[in-house]
Amino acid sequence: MSEQSTNGQQKEMVTLTIDGHEVTVAKGTNIIEAAKTVGTDIPFYCYHPHLSIPGNCRMCQVEVEGAPKLMIGCHTQVQEGMKVKTHLTSKQVEDAQAATLEMLLINHPLDCTVCDQAGHCKLQDYHYEYNARPSRFLENKVKKVKAEPLGPTVMLDGERCIACTRCVRFCDEITGTGEIGLLNRGDRYCIAVNEDRELNNPLSGTVVDLCPVGALTHKKWRFNTRIWYTKATPSICPGCSTGCNVKVHQRDGEIVQVKARLNPLVNKEWLCDEGRYGFARFLPESRVTQTFAKGAPVGLAEGAKLIQRDEKTLILVSPHLLVEDYVVLKQFVQQFLPNAKVAVAYRERTLSDVEKILISPDYAPNYRGAEFAGLVPEVSEQSYEEALRELSNGTYPQVLCLGDTSLDSEERDVATASQLFSKARNVVSFLSDSSSTLAAISHVVFPARSILEKSGLMISRAKRLQYATQSVDAPEGTLPEWLLLNGIAKAFGKALVEVRQDRDLTVSYLGAEPRLKGLTIALIKGEGIDLQAYQPTAGCAAGGASESSHAQP
Secondary structure, three states: OEEEOOOOOEEEEEEEEEOOEEEEEEOOOEHHHHHHOOOOOOOOOOOOOOOOOOOOOOOOEEEEOOOOOOEEOOOOEOOOOOEEEOOOOOHHHHHHHHHHHHHHHOOOOOOOOOOOOOOOOHHHHHHHHHOOOOOOOOOOOOOOOOOEEOOOOEEEOHHHOOOOOHHHHHHHHHOOOOOEEEEOOHHHOEEEEEOOEOOOOOOOOHHHHHOOOOOEEEOOOOOOOOHHHOEEEEEEOOOOOOOOEEEEEEEOOEEEEEEEOOEOOOOEOOOOHHHHOOHHHHOOOOEOOOOEEOOEEOOHHHHHOOOOOOOOEEEEEOOOOOHHHHHHHHHHHHHHOOOEEEEEOOOEOOOOOOHHHOOOOEOOOOHHHHHHOOOOOOOOHHHHHHHHHHHHOOOOOEEEEEOOOOOOHHHOOHHHHHHHOOOOOEEEEEEOEOOOHHHHHOOEEEEEOOHHHOOEEEEOOOOEEEEEOOOOOOOOOOEOHHHHHHHHHHHHOOOOOOOOOHHHHHHHHHHHOHHHOOOOHHHHOOOOEEOOOOOOOOOOOOOOOOOOOOOOO
C-alpha cells in the first residue's frame, strides 16, 4: 500500500494491530508514534521526535508477537502484519514499566515539595499512572550535585537527573555546541559541562523544556511559583519573525515562565533565549492608560480632533501589531488620510551560525502581516530608511506612530528621535509605554496595548499564518490599536468596524478575506497555515467553538 506525501512522493504504508486495533501508518514509523494514531500514549522519557533515539530509559517497552523479549517502542519500527500489545493489554509490559519506574526512583530525592517541576513532572505523572506503590528501597540514596549552574541561564540538580540525555543530544545534534556530557556509569552517572566551556549558546534554555523531570531549571524563574497557580496560554513569540510557538505562564499579571510549544513545522520544540527570557520587554512598567493631548488628559474624541486629516502625513507602523490592526489601519488611511505614506519599522541584523538555526535576522514578528493586509506594497530596510530621511527633511508636517516599536531601536533614544521629528508640527502616537521617547515628543498619545495583551493573526517570515492568543490581562483604559482607530473614525463620523472584541474581528476578517476563505481560528491555532500552499475553499470562516473570548472594553 502507498500514499502520496505532502511533497508529492509516494509513501509506502504498512498495516499492523496495536492492542487489537488495526493501524495503517507510513513505513519507518516507530511504535510510539503509531500508537498515538489510535489514542494510546506509550510512556517515555528519553525519546523526542526531533532528536536521535538512544533507547536508554526503557519506559516505552511493548510486547511484539514473535519477538523473544519486550521491545522498546521508540526504536522499533512498524512492519506489515506486526501485532503489538502495550501496557493496556499486556501484564508483562505493565510489570516491566512499573519495575523501570522503581529503578529510576531509587536514588531520586524526595523533594517534590520544593522542585520547580512539581505539577508537570513525568516522574510524578508516570508514578501515579504506572507504579503507584510504596518504595521498597532501604539503603542510603546516592548524593549528587545540587543547584549547580551550567551556564548563565540553566541550573542543575544532579540527584533528579534520570540520564535521558535529551539535553546532551540537543547540544550535540541541534546547536552543535556540545557543551553537555554524561559522566560515569551506573548510579554514579551525572551530566556536566566542561570546566572551561559553560552552557551559553543562544538556545540554551531549551534544555530545560526538554528535561522531563526537575534536573534542569531556569535560573531566572527558579522557585518563583508553582505551575498550578499560573494561567498557561498557547501563543506565538513576538521576538522575531520566526513565529515560534510558545506556552506563556502568567500569574498576577506577570509572566513567570515561557516554554516552547511543539510545532514540527515552525520551531519543533526549540526556543531561543532572547525570545524566552525577553517577554518582559513587551510589558512596560509605566503605562499609558488614557488619551493625552499636549500632556493633559482628554477624551478619545477630543484627541481625535487634533489629527489633521488633510495634512501630508507619514505613518510609522510597528511590526508588532496584528494583521487585524493593519487591516483596520488601511481602511482608516483610505477613508480619512488621503495624503498619507505608510512605512513599517524594519531592519536586519547579522546572526551567528547557532542563531540561524531558529532566529530570524530581524525584530519584526509581523512585517509579513502588513504586506498581506495590503497596508504597504513591501516591507524593507530601504523603504523605512527613506521614510526617516523624508521625516528629518521636513517632508511630512504630521506623523502618526502606531506602536512602541514604530521606530526601530536605533532611533528610540531621545537625541535621535528629537532630531528626526524636529520639523514635524503634529506627532500623534498610539503607545503602551508612557516613559518612552515617543511619548515624550508626541503631541497626542492614545492608550494602546502590548502585543501580549491582544489576540489575533500573525504571519511569519516563512509566510505561515498563526494565531497569537492574549497572554496577559491588559490594564484598564487601554485598547488595541484597531479599536482606537475605530473610535477615532467614529469621531470623524463613520465607524470602520462594528465589533468590539479581538476574536470577533478575526472571525469577521476570515469570513471577508477571499485568500483565507474556509479558515477558522481553530484550524489556524493548530500548526498554522502555509499561505504559499493554502488553497481557499468555498467554506465559510468561523471561530473555533472551544476558543474562549477575551473581552475588550
